[in-house]
Amino acid sequence: MKQFLHVSDIGDLGKALEEAKQVKATPFAWQNLGKNKTIILIFFNNSLRTRLSSQKAALNLGMNPIVLNINGDSWKLETQLGVVMDGDKSEHLREAIPVIGSYCDIIGVRSFAGLKDKDFDYNETILNQFIEYSGRPVISLESGTVHPCQAFADLLTIEEHKKTKRPKVVMTWAPHPKALPQAVPNSFAEWMNAADVDFVITQPEGYELDPRFVGNAKVEYDQIKALEGADFVYAKNWSSVSHYGQVLNVDRSWTVGAKQMAVTNNAFFMHCLPVRRNMIVADEVIDSPQSLVIPEAANRVVSAQVVMKRMLESL
Ligand code: CP
Numbered sequence: 001m002k003q004f005l006h007v008s009d010i011g012d013l014g015k016a017l018e019e020a021k022q023v024k025a026t027p028f029a030w031q032n033l034g035k036n037k038t039i040i041l042i043f044f045n046n047s048l049r050t051r052l053s054s055q056k057a058a059l060n061l062g063m064n065p066i067v068l069n070i071n072g073d074s075w076k077l078e079t080q081l082g083v084v085m086d087g088d089k090s091e092h093l094r095e096a097i098p099v100i101g102s103y104c105d106i107i108g109v110r111s112f113a114g115l116k117d118k119d120f121d122y123n124e125t126i127l128n129q130f131i132e133y134s135g136r137p138v139i140s141l142e143s144g145t146v147h148p149c150q151a152f153a154d155l156l157t158i159e160e161h162k163k164t165k166r167p168k169v170v171m172t173w174a175p176h177p178k179a180l181p182q183a184v185p186n187s188f189a190e191w192m193n194a195a196d197v198d199f200v201i202t203q204p205e206g207y208e209l210d211p212r213f214v215g216n217a218k219v220e221y222d223q224i225k226a227l228e229g230a231d232f233v234y235a236k237n238w239s240s241v242s243h244y245g246q247v248l249n250v251d252r253s254w255t256v257g258a259k260q261m262a263v264t265n266n267a268f269f270m271h272c273l274p275v276r277r278n279m280i281v282a283d284e285v286i287d288s289p290q291s292l293v294i295p296e297a298a299n300r301v302v303s304a305q306v307v308m309k310r311m312l313e314s315l
Pocket of ligand 1: 046047048049050051142150272273274
């Protein structure tokens with residue numbers, strides 16, 4: 001595996017899930033695979049889960065992880081091509097990326113959508129430069145449009161908890177005071193469309209996701225109708241795509257609370273975290289026995305480890 005952005009990069013989903021279960025059961029079985037190998041994890045943005053789960057996954061495989069916080073520990077990096085570098089950015093990605101590549105075997109990159117220039121974000125301008133110039137396999141740790149390690153962990157969590165062969169999974173938009181990227185809902189939609197689930201997206205008007213990610217999902221604007229009979233409720237905020245990066249409303253009637261959960265099939269609640277309580281989800285839901293947010297986060301180690309393992313196997 002040379003890059004990990006999309007569900008297509010993982011190949012057969014059934015095999016990937018079986019491998020994830022093996023990795024989860026025996027996390028240290030591949031300690032020799034990563035011996036004397038280095039992964040550099042580059043963070044342009046904040047993180048708790050991705051930073052720690054990626055390091056843990058690398059350590060489980062016997063690799064040496066190095067974490068670099070761009071703009072914090074390193075020089076400020078210019079990401080746009082063809083600009084006159086007369087501002088506060090001291091180094092260009094064109095030099096920094098091959099230098100980083102020369103120090104490691106695998107690279108992971110977190111580079112959130114800036115939500116100002118849709119083309120820059122949706123062309124994966126930063127991640128694609130890492131793919132082009134590093135000479136190394138590259139993992140998106142949430143980039144302009146996708147968060148595949150999260151979606152893989154989400155799918156594994158659904159697989160572990162489902163009670164029917166083809167569960168109903170509903171992804172619902174929920175309010176948030178700040179503009180958030182679409183990477184998590186994009187990837188979740190992409191992976192659910194590829195999985196054996198009945199997948200529904202519900203959101204207010206104006207929050208439609210890019211059709212490339214919506215795919216064949218059913219879209220329902222009435223949240224309660226969408227949630228009827230759901231086995232899994234996946235809550236997430238995202239900013240508008242059509243009014244790129246804007247917060248169009250913070251309607252708290254969309255907060256996932258007892259009213260929403262009451263129409264489901266005693267659904268499990270999921271969220272990628274971090275989550276704003278009583279904006280996205282009511283305390284009574286996230287604190288209930290049906291909440292999977294902690295096992296879901298724990299599965300981030302497993303998804304990252306499967307991806308790194310496959311990259312090590314193809315070096
Ligand atoms: N879910 C997730 O990616 O969490 P962090 O932003 O804390 O890494």
